[in-house]
Amino acid sequence: MPADTKTALLNSAERAARARGFDGFSYADLATDVGIRKASIHHHFPSKANLSVALMRRYAEAFETEILRIHEEKTSGGARLLALIDIYREALENGKSLCLCVSFSSSPESLPPEVIAQIRQFRAMLIGWLTKTFEAGQTDGSIAGVAHPELESAAALAVLEGAQLAARAEEDVVLFDMALKLLKGRLSG
Amino acid sequence: MPADTKTALLNSAERAARARGFDGFSYADLATDVGIRKASIHHHFPSKANLSVALMRRYAEAFETEILRIHEEKTSGGARLLALIDIYREALENGKSLCLCVSFSSSPESLPPEVIAQIRQFRAMLIGWLTKTFEAGQTDGSIAGVAHPELESAAALAVLEGAQLAARAEEDVVLFDMALKLLKGRLSG
DNA sequence: GATCATCAACCTATCAGTAGGTAGGCGAAT
DNA sequence: ATTCGCCTACCTACTGATAGGTTGATGATC
Incomplete structure (x- = not known):
């Protein structure tokens, strides 16, 4: 669809990677799509390693833009966290897909070290955003029972990613909802 | 080492699968090892699908035996949960390995439907055990702030699996420890 | 007790398929 | 005239899987 072939390739590769994993699609699949x-x-992408770097960079940038937008649009910590949970839930696409980071x-063994570094950086960025969000929720009372924002954020990210993994494996979004129910129950505002 | 070649194959395959994923090892690797x-x-295993089923069955049985043992050895819910967390932490092997279920x-796209069913069953079994454990911790006061044992167990399993995934990807066990710190902080006894 | 069939366990050799990647050429646009 | 975007035609490496054969042990039969 996009006039830009490079973008079309990135779109196709991202869709495939999220649905079937980085090893789950080939250049042949991409070409057909x-x-x-x-050849x-x-x-556009001399090697698949090269493609993976471009994929992760685009994803991280888009994601950061989105959570910064959430930070501006939503005023309470609870509302912000809920919006992030929704992003992860939407990314699941009814148990057929993961977010690219997961x-x-x-x-990791199929990816170049550069992408591992990008993943590390991405998670650090997200943990930072989450910590701010839990702090806001602690202050404004929109997230119940917050004592340690940094520990909450590390746990929350693990829940999001773990729940996504399980829900996709069993193709059942209920697993995601069940795992997130406790956290969502603490949110208001 | 084992006189039994079949067992040796299972051991080698399990080690490889946990370190590099199910697609990350080949029959050639196994043969060398x-x-x-x-050929x-x-x-012993007509197909790789066949091998995956055997692998998952052995793993689920061993795991169930182990958590039943924990249930008998440890008396409080908190101690039992801590023992389970330790199992997941040990399985990480300093960020080089995952538990087989994760x-x-x-x-999942590389595995036969039978294994997906085994995974579903395994997780259901574990959720059941965790729910019992949170209930015990609620009753005996060894796990703080438990209101909904079933929701706690779903969240706890997601944290364990998500934390393992992240820690292995970045080869840094600290990520696991950070994600579990909040939960461990609630345990006593 | 020697012969015989059967079996598990392993072998060599090879299969078709797919992976990512390369060389070199062609036409259109700048 | 050069660069860009894409092509055809290949290549090497490796995947899981198969066919068919060898070995040695076991147990029954004569």
């Missing part, structure tokens, strides 16, 4: 020849992909985290 | 020819593996959950 986008409508060019397999032509190498013109997908890539599932097969 | 165990010291027989690649001979098919004598590893398999990372690549």
Whole structure:
């Protein structure tokens, strides 16, 4: 669809990676999906490692933009956290897909060190945002029972990612909802 | 080491699957590791799908035995939960390995439906055990702030699995410890 | 007690398929 | 005239899997 082939390749690769993992799609799949020849992909992304870096960079940038937008749009910590939970739930697409970070985290041995560094940086950024969010929720009372914002954020991210993994494996979004129910029960505002 | 070649294959495959994922090892790898020819593996496990089923069955049985043992050895809910957390932490092997369930959950598309069913059953069993454990901790006061044991257990399992995934991806066991710190802080006895 | 069939366990050799990647050429746009 | 985007045509490496054969042990039969 996009006039830009490179973007079309990134879109196709991201969809595939999130649904079937980084090892779960090939240049042949991409070529078929986008409508060019397999070898032509190498013109845009010389290697699959190269593609993975571009994929992760685009994803991290888009994600950061989105949570900064949430931070501006929503005023309470509780509302912000709920919005993030919704992002992870939507990314599941009824148990058929993961967010790219979880997908890539599932097969680190297939990724170049550069992507591992990107993943580390992405998670650190997200933990930072979450810590601010829990602090806000602690102050404004929109998240119940917060004593240690930093520990809460580490636990919350693990729940989000773990719940997504389980829900996708069993193709049942209820597993995600069950795992998040406790946290959501603490939110208001 | 084991006189039994089949057991040696299972051991090698489990180690490989937990370290590099189910797609991360081949019959060739197994053959080299165990010291027989690649084709001979098919004598014991006709297909890789077949092997995955055997792997998951053995794992689930061993795991269930272990948590039943914990249930008998430890008297308080808090002590039992702590023992389970330790199992997951040990399985990480300093960020180089996952428990088999998380590893398999990372690549469901490579596994036969039978294994997906085994995974579902395994998680249900574990959730059941965890719910009992949170109930015990609620009653005996060894786990603080328990209001909904079933929701606690779903969240706890997600944290354990998510924390393991992240810690392995970044090869840093501190990520696991951080994610579990909040829960561990609620335990006593 | 020697022969015989059966079996598990393993072998060599090879299969078709797919992976990511490369070389070199062609046409259109700048 | 050069660069860009894409092509055809390949390549090497490796995947899981198969066919068919060898070995040695076991147990029954004569």
